[in-house]
Amino acid sequence: MTLEQIIFLIIAVVILLASLFVVTAPKMIHAALWLILALAGVAVIFVLLQAPFFAVVQVIVYIGAIAVLFIFAVMLTRKAMQDTGSQLNRYSILAAVICIMIFGALTGMLLSWGGSATLLESGALPADSIADLGVALTDPNGFLLPFEVASILLLAALIGAIYIGRDRSSGEGEQ
Amino acid sequence: MNMVWFYIGIFLIVSLGLPAVAIFLASLLAPKKPSALKSTIYECGLETEGETWVQFKAQYYLIALIFLVFDIEIIFLYPWAVAFDRLGLFAVLEGLLFITILAGGLIYAWKKGAFEWA
Amino acid sequence: MDFLTDPVTFISQWVQQLLINLGIPEITAAQILPGVGAVILPLLAMLWVIFLIWYERKIIGRLQDRPGPNRVGPFGLFQPFADMAKIFTKEHITPTGADKVPYNLAPILAVGGVLGMWAVVPFSATVFGIDINVGALYIIAVGSIGTLGIIFAGYASNNKYAMLGAFRVVAQLISYEIPMVLALLVPVLLSRSMGMNSIVQAQPVWFLVVAPLPALLFFISSIAEVGRSPFDLAEAESEIVAGFNIEYSGLKFGMFFVGEFLHAFTNALIFTALFLGGWQGPGAEQYPILGFVYFILKTLVVHFLGIAIRGSMPRFRIDQVMQLNWKIFTPIALLSLCSAALVEKLAAGAGDLVRISLHVAANLVIFGVVILVGTKSLKERNARLDDLAASHRSAIHLVLGTPHDA
Amino acid sequence: MDFIGKHILTLILFLPTVAAVVIFCLPKKRELLIKWVALLFSLFPLVLTIILWFWFQSDQAGFQFQEQAIWFPSIASTYHLGIDGISLPMVLLTTLLTPLALLASFSIKDRIKPYMILFLLLETGMLGVFIALDLLLFFVFWEIGLVPMYFLINQWGGDKRNYASLKFILYTMAGSLGLLLSIQLIGVVAGTFDLPQVMKVWNGLSGTLLGLPIGTVKAVAFWAFVVAFAIKVPVWPFHTWLPDAHTEAPTPGSMILAGVLLKLGAYGFLRLVLPLFPAEAKRFAGGLVFLAVMAIIFGAFAAFGQRDFKKLVAYSSINHMGFVVLGIAVGAAAAGTENAHLALNGAVLQMFNHGLSAAGMFFLVGVIYERAHTRNLDDFGGLFTLMPVFGGLLTFISMASLGLPGLNGFVSEFLVVRGSWPVFTIATALSMIGLLFTGAYILIALRKVLHGPVNNHWVGHLSEINMREILVLAPLMVLILAIGIWPAWILDLINKAVIMLY
Amino acid sequence: MIPLSWYLILAAAMVCIGLFGVIARRNAIAMLLSVELILNAVNINLLAFWRYVDVVHAAGQVFVVMVITAAAAEVAVGLAIIIAVYRKQKTIVTDDVSDLKG
Amino acid sequence: MTAETLIWLIPLPPLLAFGLIVLFTNRSKAVSHTIAIAGAAISWLLSMIIFVIAVGKQDLAEEPLVSAINWLPTGETFMRMGVQIDNLSAVVLFFVAWTILMIIIYSVGYQNFGQPKGERDVAGLPPRGAAIIDSHGHVHNVPSVEPMYSRFFAFLSLFAFAMYLMVVSDNLLLLYVGWEIMGLCSYLLIGFWYGKDSAKKAAMKAFMTTRIGDVFMLLGIAFLYSTTGTLNYREIFGNHELLQHLAGTPSGILGLSTAGAIGLLLFIGTIGKSALFPLHVWLPDAMEGPTPVSAMIHAATMVSAGVYLSIRIFPLLSAGWETGAVLTPVMIVVGAVGGFTALFAATIAVAQNDIKRVLAYSTISQLGYMIAAVGIGAYTAAIFHLVTHAFFKALLFLGSGSVIHGMEHGVLHTGEHVDAQDMLNMGGLRRKMPVTFWTFLIGGFALSGFPLVTAGFWSKDEILSGAFRGGQTLVFVVLAVAALLTAFYTMRQITLTFFGQPRTEAARHAQETSWTMTLPLVVLAVFAVGAGWSGIPEHFPVIGGILPNWFESFTGAMLGHEEQAAGFNAIPLVVSVLVSLGGLGLGWMVYRKVKVAQDPLRKALGGLHTLLRNKYYFDEIYQQCFINPATWFSEVFTSIWMDKVVIDGILHSIGRAFLWLGRLVRSGFDVPVVNRGGDAIAGGVKYTGAAISPMQSGRVQQYMVVTITVVMVFTAILFAFLKLV
Incomplete structure (x- = not known):
């Protein structure tokens, strides 16, 4: 067993355990915290897959942003969920x-x-796989359309979320 | 796996371990005289009133939301920037279009008062 | 490789030779050493904090016309040690209802998140932490771990003030991450790489010169990221008692401050690497030790600036902080990113001088436009506020009758 | 890069139109937004023009950055663009002055949206004239430039705006008719509207058209051109629309009118009259010189006689454009000689210079008009004390207009005088009267506005020139100085183009 | 060397756990959390295939990027809806929320 | 760095100073004047270095220090622009550097640096003084600091730049550039106190009058350029064949040769700039400016520029002329203008009471002297007098400024309403202001040509002897009379100002001025005496030859053919000694005992005095003959009659005609506008909403369970039975 395999197994166990806790934890906030651990594990998996860019993005986006969003949301809706009874x-x-x-x-x-089981990693990693990604995203013959559509998707999500989530009745929050 | 990431891992573990060890050592050194009064929650010297968990403004959530969207932007833009030499002008303009569209979101949020912290 | 010009490499080669002589295979020996480095560097950084605390207190003291620490040791140099002795022996009090694991994890994350950044700092031409090709993003990623620590602290303390403080701080941190990331994108774009060392090497001309606006944004945002004055909302005693760390005591409490001091310095390191040419300087290629010296000197200057700002600026209100970020910084960051990309591409064929001057010109234009729009809208806002105040006054008069003193 | 490289002229030409469309889609109430959008969009052509300037190969003959596309295949008219060393400075002038004028327009309060749209369309029109290489296209843009200006004067102008705008449109329309006629004749005779092709075949043409010998046709076309362009320049005695239009136009309109629109006429002379009708031009050069000298002298005298500051500046345009015409006349009379080169260099440079200084002057007049709501020189006095920075700027721009050595006007005037002296000695000597009175009216204006004891009437009413307004002037002043001190950077380009063209 | 199947099985396990969460959790936010797990599992799969099958083309990476984007959008809107619903109905227990009823 | 490069640098420091002051240091007075002085000092230093290098260079006349660059593309060639230091410019550079530096230092004191701000002072008017309360509680009126202090130094610096630029230029165009920028500075500085009506008029008058000359000069430059293809001094003036060719080609203008025509055109520039008759009217009015300005521009530097130009173009003026032969027509014009101006201005000076106006007319007169010397071919003497005059006239102006300053102090102190510049209000100042007195005395004696000691004597003597030797008896006589008058009015001035008893309270309370003002006086006084010793003729009795006549050999070398040193002749010497001493003595006799503020000559000369006092009514004549017609022509004829009545009238007629035509057509073919149908499209499509029956419970998770179960079952079936997967 190589070092990588050992690491993989450890991380896999961590991820799966954390995931299980996510779906079973009685306290919502704990579920969110476990999710963070699981996602961090996924980041390590990405490193093992030689996609460091995605590992870093995983941390930034999931841990830095999505997890925060979840925690905020949990806090905002906490009153309703006093963690009583079965989840x-x-x-x-x-x-x-x-x-x-x-x-x-x-x-x-x-x-x-x-x-x-037998398929091996396909050859050496290109020297600049990140740049490849950048080129592919903006290549009209590549993924230009998804790239631009993604921006529109994000815009739509943002507008929609703001529209929905805006506090139209003022004075509800305390602080 | 690239060896450098192994070092990064070591580095991170040490980074997290150092304060942990320090706190552990300190807790060994520190006196332990727990009392109920000490461990009450501090609220300006008053007794705790009301629910501990108050409800917070939705504003926080909106900020996090906008942050999330802009955070996603970097997945697209960093590869774009790294590949800059290999991009044609057209591709650069596409990137700018991307930014512009997202900026539209910013402006929307602005106009909807998401940043007014009143 | 001479000991004097590049000590670290010299020692590491010597140790490597020693290991090989001891019978360890060459490859293993080569692999062990960076690992040892990865252990040593965070240790050094932690020790460095001791100096930083003294340095910062001294400077702040001087800025505010006080002597600063001056009792323990020459120039008060040993003051941090005295503080350490004290804080190490303080009792750890855990509040009732605290969520133990996050509660104890929080200070560790707060420090660890900062220490982790040191992994990719390029100290000199030959000595750099670990040169990964996503270094710039790595810094952001590790930085967000610190954010997590703060949420943990706020949530786990079971105290609404702590929670509130944590929310505020997190809102601020994530907000300022946006201009920071966007500003960071400009050096990445200019150097076509996310590797910290390649960014440094791409700076025969400092990016501070090429991209002054992003540099400024990065600098201010990084201050906000640390949460220091004028962005020290977390410590707004009058509003939220003492912030997210209110329920902490002893070294756990201290760890947040270790993290803060270290973060301030780390940001200076990163700023130097990104915008001030890192270790670049005359002779730095031949004599890496010189590069190291340059790097530290530049960093200290930047750090000093940060401290000076801390020592001299009043605190913003939270609404000001948010508006500053979203209404000013983020648009500027987007604009300057666009201009950088455009100029870089359009002037690709032109000489360096033309390119750089165009960059600078674009930055200036953006700056000018922002100033213009800013002053304009500020004026309009003030006028609106005046109107509002006037109408309020007249309303009051209506209610209370005409004031007699008029 | 490649895309821009191939279509840079089209981009420059239509970006303002795009901006106009964008503004059209914006809500009317968002005035600030509209202003900024207009300003920012108008900066793009400027940036592109600067890039163009660097890309331009000055020692290469013929037109560069040509673009050609099918337009009216049935009459052999194409969408053909291109620039050379004569049009490039004009393009730069246009793209430079438009953002400045837009910045100056920030003080416009009224119906900002249509205003900005018109302004941006105006820019497209003017640019089109300078870069069109097809006669029909040239004419189309010529007309496009006319209409927005009419509305700008008519809608945002001063008290007598109806009279002024009507005079403007009728006068220039009358000229345009001649232009159209002439273009038609050329197109029919040459079988194409494409300018480079016309130039190639034109002088070798023979035969008849509608029974008229080709010489007659040429003479008719020549005169039609001359009248059209002379009105636009304007050459004495076709000049009376100018003071009225300038005076009544809103300040940014005056800036563009004086800065760019007048250049269209002179540019027409250079681009069409001289290359296509060298023989006729040579024959009638004397007449042109007479008119030019009249414009110089009477322009100066008339300016000296004005009591309305803006009118004074307007007449000064006539005076200054007189030198352009003088240079062109020399170029016609002595084609190919060094004198002609010098005079034409001077004329083109004078066009550029006048664009800078006249725009600056009109803007400064606008600045005090906005504050004082009067342009009567006798009402002012002692403003130097109240507005020292304004005073300094006014003095600076005035000196550029006066032709002070070290500033831009001198270089071009010297070149024209130097070129014309051996060819038209007497006329040159007479034009010196105009030069002398240029000094007189500039100084009298300065004296009446700035000097004298503090006029208590204005104390507290006139605020110092603000940052935005200084920002409008700053680029002008930098260029004024740059050309005055080191003219080679622009003149080199003009010079090579002039030599190759004739 | 890690066999491809390891990644795939890990991903499969994550998907199943996530699926369970989606179906079985009462709390709407927890459902979203579970969806995140599923999406992450997808990402692991995509990157694993990218690495093992076709590393030259960036298609795998692009898909991951898109998935992340979609996930972010989903979370943003989903949470916004939850908060809005909560505001209106003071509950986010899925059983109690029946707005999808026609 | 080579000497040539240094020359480029000479004009730059003042320009830099100008920029800095205008843009940045407007608020700080101390910084402003420090920058200005520093700029002038650096230029001074560079000038001295260049001067020493130039003097040390043996073959400077043949190989001047030059450096040039391409400046203006002109057709196939480039016009080159460059700098050059030859003998003439070296000498001029010397005195320019000294006077400029001194005058800028002097200005610090003159503009009352260090004094309090006046309460009633406004920008644009001279400071009116400030009230201060001393330790005893008494209120004193003292001079107040100039409100536009920084601006003043900025202008001075710009002026210094222009002057240096003009001196170091190697061609006429660059000279013209400097020349005109100086004109601008002159305008700005004369109109410095623009709030004064007289000042603003004087400023414009100065600019316009000189511009008349400039316009001709521009023509001359264009003419020269088109004829020779160059404007470079050496290529024109050093090219003998070219000059001969020009002298031999008729120009077709007034029967002059080409050289003559060009020379005449250029010389008109000199007339304007050096305020020679008939364009002299601006100079006395220019005294509206602050006194340092008067000294700098209107005595030492700018007006000298005119003479400098004349000397520069002397080869052109004298093309075709050999020493001793009949003068060329242009030279006759030059000599006549010069000589006439010298006498004419001197007569006016006699009847002026304003201390600065006397000096102004004296300046005109002395400039006439120099021009006359150029006209008769004694260009070395002209240069010599140019240098010495610059020093002593600057000294006199600064001295008079010091006197005025001292008087103003007295006026403020006493509160008397008297004109601080009127000499009749002064008297007895020698005890109050000793330094000023002695230096003024030295300057005055130098101006009068007090024998042997002063510089003025040597230079004037040389001109007179030049005129005498050249056989220009008429010129000689005129100049001698002018010299007599000069000595007379100088003595009149000194006596009225410094001797006798104070005639007003203000004069009694006058005060010596600060060291920043007296130091320049002393320095200039040294030169007013010492500058003459460099040019003592070798054949002079007794002291001739003790010091070598360096000046003549240095500057004389420039034109290649040195003037033959004619033998000594006693007549001019005797005449010059006589007129000088005689004039001084006469002045002393007449004005020694003036007690009341009344000029004794007024009675003696009667109507002539009135004529002189009113400057022969030149201003009034010009007003009537030129300005008023021009105003009428522009305001009435051009603007109204021609444009409005004739041209617009024609236009309107055409317009009316067409309008009439249009109405005709419309009434004939009036077609009502087609009524727009505009029928609204019938009502829009109605929304049809089909209500789907409530099949669903609305519970998401329930749907999911069902869906997944179904899918699983189907998959299992497919897998197990159909083997499709």
């Missing part, structure tokens, strides 16, 4: 069964597919 609804058992079945099916398929 799971009535489908939980059914859901667990379904999920385990899906996982089993997927794993079985993956293991039965030879490629997944």
